[in-house]
Amino acid sequence: MSGNLQEWLRAHADELDQTQGLAAGVIPRLAADGLFGIGVPQELGGSGGDIRDAIKAVAGIAEYSLTAAFVFWGQRTFIEYLLHSPNHGLAERLTAALVRGERAGATGLSNAMKFLSGLESLQIIATPNEKGWQLDGSLAWVTNLRKEGFIAAAAVASSADAPPAIISFDSAYSGVQRSDDLDLMALRSSNTAAVRLQNVGISEADVIHADARQYLPAVRPCFLGLQCGMSIGLARASLQAALTLSAATRNQLTTRIEELQRLLEETAAQLLEGVHDGRFKAKAAPLFRIRIQLAEIVQQAVFLELQASGGRAYLQDGDKSFARRWREAAFVPIVTPSLTQLQIELQKQAAAQVA
Structure with missing residues (x-):
C-alpha cells in the first residue's frame, strides 16, 4: 500500500464510515494502488502471487478503514469467483477491467453460503428460455453495488430439473433494480444496497458455474479467508492503539x-x-472456528482499547478513531456467515459425527 493511499484512508476513515459521500471514490483509489491485482495471474491483468497475498492486503486496508476493506473484499472476492470458474471466456472478459477498477464486482453470494449450510433457500429463480434464462427474485444485502454500475454474482435455483447455479448479471441488464443505500450505522460509503431482478435475461456467457453445490465448497475458503482479513486488520489497529495508550499511562x-x-x-x-x-x-469446520476466533479477538481488542483509553474514549471531542473501530467491530459478528450461523453449522457437523 502506498503512502498516498495510507494518508487518504487515515484522513477520510471517519467520513467513509459515517457518510455516503465518498462511496464513488473507494474503488478508483484502491485500484490506483494496484490492490485488486494482488494474487491474480498476470495473464489476466493481475500482479501475480496467491490468495494469501490478497488476504494480507485486505488486512492492511482494514487497519485504516473497515469500510474500504469491505469494498476491497467485495471486489476481490468477485475476481476470485472468476478465477475458479470453468467459464474462461467470462473470466477473460471481466477480470482485467475489475482489476483496473473500471467495473465494480459485488459478491452477492451471502445467500448462497447460507443455502450451502441449509440455513436459507435461494432467493432468485432461473427459468430457461430460448436465449438462456430469465431471472426473478432479490438479494436483500449486497456490498459494492456502485451507483455508477456493477456486476454481481448470485446463486439461482432452477425452475427446471437442473441443479442450482452460480451466475453473474450486469446492472445495465434490463430488469435489474438497485435500491437506495441501506441505512447502516457504519460502513456507509460501502455502496451496500438491495437488488431486485425482474425478467432479467442472461445467457451461457454469464454463468460462473453450472452447479452451485460443487462450486461453493471450492470457493468458500477464499470467500471466508478474504473476509477474515477484515477482522485481522481491525484487531491489529485496535491492539496497537491500546498498546500505545497503555504504555503512555503505565497501566496494567x-x-x-x-x-x-x-x-x-x-x-x-x-x-x-x-x-x-x-x-x-x-x-470447513477448522476454517469456521478460525473465523469465530478472529471475531472474538476483535471484540476483545476494542474492549482493551476502551479500557486503555478510559473516559477519554467517551468524549465527543476526543480521538474519533476508537468510536469508529467500536462501530466497525459490531459488524464483524454479523457479516454473512454470521457467528451464529457458523456455530449452528458446527453443531450440526458435530451431531452428524456422533450419529
Whole structure:
C-alpha cells in the first residue's frame, strides 16, 4: 500500500464510515494502488502471487478503514469467483477491467453460503428460455453495488430439473433494480444496497458455474479467508492503539494486549496456511472456528482499547478513531456467515459425527 493511499484512508476513515459521500471514490483509489491485482495471474491483468497475498492486503486496508476493506473484499472476492470458474471466456472478459477498477464486482453470494449450510433457500429463480434464462427474485444485502454500475454474482435455483447455479448479471441488464443505500450505522460509503431482478435475461456467457453445490465448497475458503482479513486488520489497529495508550499511562493492560496480539498473529498464520494448502475445501469446520476466533479477538481488542483509553474514549471531542473501530467491530459478528450461523453449522457437523 502506498503512502498516498495510507494518508487518504487515515484522513477520510471517519467520513467513509459515517457518510455516503465518498462511496464513488473507494474503488478508483484502491485500484490506483494496484490492490485488486494482488494474487491474480498476470495473464489476466493481475500482479501475480496467491490468495494469501490478497488476504494480507485486505488486512492492511482494514487497519485504516473497515469500510474500504469491505469494498476491497467485495471486489476481490468477485475476481476470485472468476478465477475458479470453468467459464474462461467470462473470466477473460471481466477480470482485467475489475482489476483496473473500471467495473465494480459485488459478491452477492451471502445467500448462497447460507443455502450451502441449509440455513436459507435461494432467493432468485432461473427459468430457461430460448436465449438462456430469465431471472426473478432479490438479494436483500449486497456490498459494492456502485451507483455508477456493477456486476454481481448470485446463486439461482432452477425452475427446471437442473441443479442450482452460480451466475453473474450486469446492472445495465434490463430488469435489474438497485435500491437506495441501506441505512447502516457504519460502513456507509460501502455502496451496500438491495437488488431486485425482474425478467432479467442472461445467457451461457454469464454463468460462473453450472452447479452451485460443487462450486461453493471450492470457493468458500477464499470467500471466508478474504473476509477474515477484515477482522485481522481491525484487531491489529485496535491492539496497537491500546498498546500505545497503555504504555503512555503505565497501566496494567500491556501484558494482556501483547498476549492477544500473539494469539491474533498465530490465528492469522493458521488461516493463511490452510487457505493456501487447500485443507479447508475438504474440511470447513477448522476454517469456521478460525473465523469465530478472529471475531472474538476483535471484540476483545476494542474492549482493551476502551479500557486503555478510559473516559477519554467517551468524549465527543476526543480521538474519533476508537468510536469508529467500536462501530466497525459490531459488524464483524454479523457479516454473512454470521457467528451464529457458523456455530449452528458446527453443531450440526458435530451431531452428524456422533450419529
